[in-house]
Amino acid sequence: MQRSAVSECQFSARSLPVLVSVPHAGRDLPVDIAAEARVSRCELERLSDGWSDLIAAPLLAAGARVIKANMLRAVADCNRHEGDMDVIDVTVPLRPRFGPPGRKARAGLGVVPTRLLGSGQLWRRPLSPQAFEARLNQAYRPFHTALAAARAALLARFGHVLVIDLHSMPSLPLSTMGRAAQIVVGDRHGRSADPAIAAKLMQRATEQGFRAAHNNPYPGGHIVTAMGAPLSRVHAVQVEFDRALYLNADGRADADRALALGEWLRDAVLALLPRLSASDDWLLAAE
Numbered sequence: 001m002q003r004s005a006v007s008e009c010q011f012s013a014r015s016l017p018v019l020v021s022v023p024h025a026g027r028d029l030p031v032d033i034a035a036e037a038r039v040s041r042c043e044l045e046r047l048s049d050g051w052s053d054l055i056a057a058p059l060l061a062a063g064a065r066v067i068k069a070n071m072l073r074a075v076a077d078c079n080r081h082e083g084d085m086d087v088i089d090v091t092v093p094l095r096p097r098f099g100p101p102g103r104k105a106r107a108g109l110g111v112v113p114t115r116l117l118g119s120g121q122l123w124r125r126p127l128s129p130q131a132f133e134a135r136l137n138q139a140y141r142p143f144h145t146a147l148a149a150a151r152a153a154l155l156a157r158f159g160h161v162l163v164i165d166l167h168s169m170p171s172l173p174l175s176t177m178g179r180a181a182q183i184v185v186g187d188r189h190g191r192s193a194d195p196a197i198a199a200k201l202m203q204r205a206t207e208q209g210f211r212a213a214h215n216n217p218y219p220g221g222h223i224v225t226a227m228g229a230p231l232s233r234v235h236a237v238q239v240e241f242d243r244a245l246y247l248n249a250d251g252r253a254d255a256d257r258a259l260a261l262g263e264w265l266r267d268a269v270l271a272l273l274p275r276l277s278a279s280d281d282w283l284l285a286a287e
Contacts, residue, residue, distance in 0.1 A: 006067060014063035038123060050168065059164070077109070078144065083097065162273070
């Protein structure tokens with residue numbers, strides 16, 4: 001029996017106004033979708049944020065609610081808008097549904113990934129309306145339904161929510177200064193969260209010896225855009241970790257290093273919460 005498309009976890013002993021989204025760490029691939037692939041499973045897994053869900057464990061233990069997509073990102077990308085597809089990747093009857101594609105969709109990385117640099121076309125045929133809807137219903141919509149419900153429940157209980165959209169990234173190329181960022185904090189340039197939150201996360205990252213960047217090259221995707229509402233006291237930030245910080249050369253996770261990153265993230269988030277719960281004045285003053 002195929003398991004649920006989404007895992008939702010929360011420890012009952014303690015609850016925090018923190019929601020952690022893990023959209024790209026899923027490892028399930030339905031048999032019918034696997035049969036449509038023209039590349040190997042290994043190639044499809046290149047799209048995933050391998051084992052990034054391990055980083056969420058300390059926040060889960062501290063009382064955060066964690067929503068994880070269980071299916072491979074190749075099935076459907078939960079960090080894209082439903083309408084973000086390039087029409088060349090779908091059959092003619094489906095094309096009127098989509099407007100001009102975004103930059104990612106033009107590269108084959110829309111809500112259903114279709115092309116990947118170095119692999120070419122991922123699927124044997126363009127997506128039909130039935131195939132597209134099936135993927136959204138199997139993987140994408142259950143994730144967003146769970147995420148929205150958790151956000152609403154936490155906001156009703158606490159009056160404020162901090163959403164952490166958790167990702168990992170390939171090692172970035174060296175900058176002109178020779179130092180590539182290891183952690184990237186994205187808040188849609190202050191639109192999905194008060195800028196003071198990203199500033200505090202950046203500060204703590206630097207204090208712990210990490211090289212951090214703000215909104216460059218990842219300002220945050222669909223999830224923080226949809227979840228964040230700073231004026232309603234819902235602050236959403238995307239946090240990207242360099243995979244070299246917790247994966248070995250063979251792509252396997254180093255559990256100790258992943259746990260250490262998770263503990264850093266937990267401590268950074270916990271340090272924010274008293275100020276968030278007490279007042280928004282500190283946020284406004286930091287602008």
